[in-house]
Amino acid sequence: MEHTAKSIRPFIGAQDFELSRQFYRDLGFHENILGPGFSVFKKDGLAFYLQDAYVKDWIDNTMLFLEVEDVVRYWNELLALDLTTKYKSVKLIPVREYDWGKECFLHDPSGILWHIGEFKD
Numbered sequence: 001m002e003h004t005a006k007s008i009r010p011f012i013g014a015q016d017f018e019l020s021r022q023f024y025r026d027l028g029f030h031e032n033i034l035g036p037g038f039s040v041f042k043k044d045g046l047a048f049y050l051q052d053a054y055v056k057d058w059i060d061n062t063m064l065f066l067e068v069e070d071v072v073r074y075w076n077e078l079l080a081l082d083l084t085t086k087y088k089s090v091k092l093i094p095v096r097e098y099d100w101g102k103e104c105f106l107h108d109p110s111g112i113l114w115h116i117g118e119f120k121d
Contacts (some may be wrong), residue, residue: 005009007045007046007047009047009048009049010064011048011049012048012049012050012051012059012062012064012110013054013055013110014051014053014110015052015054015055015109016109017037017051017057019087019109020050020108020109020110021039021050022107023083023087023090024041024108026081026083027081028043029041030042030043034049036052039051039053049059054110059112059113061062062113063112063114064112064115064116065114065115065117066116067118067119068116068117068118069118069119070118071101071104071116071117072119073083073097075116076105078092078104078116079092085087085108085117089107089109089110090102090108090109091105091106091107092107100119100120101118101119101120103115103116103117103118104116104117
C-alpha cells in the first residue's frame with residue numbers, strides 16, 4: 001500500500017465513564033465530546049477514544065504504550081498529580097530499566113494498563 005498513515009487511535013472502555021473522563025483530563029489530555037458516552041482525548045498530536053463501555057475481559061486485557069522523551073521526568077510528574085489518592089483504583093508502578101530502555105506503569109480507574117516508556121538511542 002502506498003497510503004500515508006496520519007495517526008492511530010485506539011478505542012478504550014471505561015467502567016465509570018465520568019470518572020475516567022476526569023482522570024484523563026487530569027493527565028493533561030484535551031477532551032472533545034463526540035456524542036453521549038463517547039469522547040476523543042488528544043495531547044501533543046496523539047489521541048485515543050474513550051467510550052462508556054465496560055467489558056471486564058476487554059478492559060483487563062487492554063494495554064497502551066506511550067513513548068516519552070524522559071520517563072523519569074514523566075514518573076515524577078505522575079507522582080505530583082497524586083492520582084492514587086484522588087482515584088481509589090489507580091495504580092502506579094515505578095520506573096524499571098530493561099535492555100531496550102525504561103518504563104513505568106499506570107493503571108487507569110477502570111484497570112487499563114498504560115506502559116510509559118523511553119527507548120535507548
